[in-house]
Amino acid sequence: xxxxxxxxxxxxxxxxxxxxxxxxxxxxxxxxxxxxxxxxxxxxxxxxxxxxxxxxxxxxxxxx
Numbered sequence: 001x002x003x004x005x006x007x008x009x010x011x012x013x014x015x016x017x018x019x020x021x022x023x024x025x026x027x028x029x030x031x032x033x034x035x036x037x038x039x040x041x042x043x044x045x046x047x048x049x050x051x052x053x054x055x056x057x058x059x060x061x062x063x064x
Contacts, residue, residue: 005048005061011038019051019059030062 003010003017011017018030033053040049048060 002063003061005063006044006046008038008040008043008045008049011035011049011051011061013037017051017053018062019053019057020048020062021057021059024059028062031057031059033057 005011005017013035015035016032017035018032020028021031024031033055035051036054037052038049039052039058045060048062050058050060052058
């Protein structure tokens with residue numbers, strides 16, 4: 001089961017997620033990592049909540 005990454009309430013720091021990096025938006029290639037910070041302030045974003053991973057990479061949560 002995949003989480004709905006468009007809702008902030010579904011994402012917590014320390015959670016393992018797949019994100020789509022800005023450079024990979026055309027292909028949809030995902031990168032796996034652990035959430036360090038939530039960067040989207042609103043409760044909902046149609047393209048996915050933006051997060052920073054523990055390794056410093058930034059992208060939007062993939063999948064619904």
